[in-house]
Amino acid sequence: MLNRFERPQTIAQAARLLASGPWAVLAGGTDLYPAHVGRAVAAPLLDITAIAGLRGIRRDDRGWAIGATTTWTDVVRAELPPLFAALKAAAREVGGVQIQNTGTVAGNVCNASPAADGTPALIALGASVVLQSERGERELPIEDFVLGSRRTARAVDELVVAVRVPARSARARSAFAKLGGRRYLTISISTVAVVVDVDDSGAIVHAGVAVGSCSAVARRLPALEARLFGVAADSDLASLLDSADLAPLTPIDDLRGSAAYRRDATVTLVRRALREVVTT
Numbered sequence: 001m002l003n004r005f006e007r008p009q010t011i012a013q014a015a016r017l018l019a020s021g022p023w024a025v026l027a028g029g030t031d032l033y034p035a036h037v038g039r040a041v042a043a044p045l046l047d048i049t050a051i052a053g054l055r056g057i058r059r060d061d062r063g064w065a066i067g068a069t070t071t072w073t074d075v076v077r078a079e080l081p082p083l084f085a086a087l088k089a090a091a092r093e094v095g096g097v098q099i100q101n102t103g104t105v106a107g108n109v110c111n112a113s114p115a116a117d118g119t120p121a122l123i124a125l126g127a128s129v130v131l132q133s134e135r136g137e138r139e140l141p142i143e144d145f146v147l148g149s150r151r152t153a154r155a156v157d158e159l160v161v162a163v164r165v166p167a168r169s170a171r172a173r174s175a176f177a178k179l180g181g182r183r184y185l186t187i188s189i190s191t192v193a194v195v196v197d198v199d200d201s202g203a204i205v206h207a208g209v210a211v212g213s214c215s216a217v218a219r220r221l222p223a224l225e226a227r228l229f230g231v232a233a234d235s236d237l238a239s240l241l242d243s244a245d246l247a248p249l250t251p252i253d254d255l256r257g258s259a260a261y262r263r264d265a266t267v268t269l270v271r272r273a274l275r276e277v278v279t280t
C-alpha cells in the first residue's frame with residue numbers, strides 16, 4: 001500500500017528525502033504507473049515535478065543541460081541547432097502527444113528500456129547524466145549509466161538532475177530512424193541515431209552512431225564511427241556501412257520481430273540515417 005507521497009520544491013529537499021531510504025522517483029509517470037497496473041508502487045513516491053529549475057534546456061560553455069523534468073514536447077518546441085534533429089525526431093516518436101506532454105527525457109533514460117527511443121539519440125550525441133545526492137554530484141556517460149534492461153548505475157540516494165549534451169560546431173548535424181510494427185504509437189523494433197560534425201573543408205571530424213532495440217542496452221557502432229572519420233560529409237556515406245559493423249548488437253527474437261529481421265532492418269535504417277544526416 002502507498003504510504004507516503006512527497007513533492008519537494010528544491011533539489012536539496014529531494015536529496016535529503018532520498019538519503020532517508022528508497023523512494024520511487026516520479027517524473028511524468030508514463031513508465032512508472034503503467035508498470036504498476038493493478039498493484040501499488042511498493043516504495044514511497046517522490047514527485048520531482050515541483051522542483052524549481054529542473055525543467056528546460058540551458059546552454060552553457062560546455063554544451064546543453066536538459067533538466068530532469070524537461071518533457072519530450074519541451075524538446076520538440078525548443079529552439080535548438082541542427083545537432084538536435086535526431087533528439088527532436090525521437091521526441092516526436094515517443095508515444096502520442098499526451099505522452100510527449102508529460103514524459104521526460106531523463107525518465108526515458110532512467111527507465112532503461114532496451115526500446116527507449118531517446119537513448120540512442122543521446123548516446124550518438126555523446127550525452128551524459130548528472131546525478132546529485134547529499135554525497136555530492138557526479139556525471140556519467142549514458143553508456144556507463146544504463147547498465148542493462150531496467151538497470152542503471154543510479155544509487156538509491158541519487159537523483160538524475162540533468163542530461164548533458166556536449167558542445168559541437170554549428171555545422172554538426174544528426175538524424176534518427178525508427179522502425180516499429182506500425183507507423184505511430186509503436187514500440188521500436190530498431191532505432192538508429194547518427195550525429196556528424198564537420199570541419200571547414202566538410203570533412204567529418206566527429207561521428208556518433210547508436211542503435212536501440214537490438215540489444216539489452218542501446219549500442220554504438222564504433223567501427224562505422226571510425227570509418228566515417230575524415231570522410232567528406234557530402235560523399236555517399238551510406239555505402240560505407242559494412243554488415244560487420246553491427247557486431248556490437250545482440251538482437252533477440254520476440255513478438256515484434258526476429259533477430260534476423262532486426263539486423264536486416266537496422267542495415268536499412270543506418271543507411272537511411274546516413275543519407276538524411278547530410279540533408280538536415
Ligand SMILES: Cc1cc2nc3c(=O)[nH]c(=O)nc-3n(C[C@H](O)[C@H](O)[C@H](O)COP(=O)(O)OP(=O)(O)OC[C@H]3O[C@@H](n4cnc5c(N)ncnc54)[C@H](O)[C@@H]3O)c2cc1C
Nearest residue numbers: 025027028029030031032095103104107108110116117160
Ligand atoms: C502509451 C505509451 C506509449 C509510449 N511510447 C513510447 C515510445 O514510443 N518510445 C519510448 O521510448 N517510450 C515510450 N513510452 C514510455 C515513456 O513514455 C517514456 O519512456 C518517457 O520518456 C518516460 O518519462 P517519464 O517522465 O514519464 O518517466 P517516469 O515514469 O516518471 O519514470 C520512469 C523511471 O525513471 C525513474 N526516474 C524518472 N526520472 C528520474 C530522475 N530524474 N532521477 C532518477 N530516477 C528517475 C522513475 O523512478 C521510474 O523508474 C510510452 C509510454 C506509454 C504509456
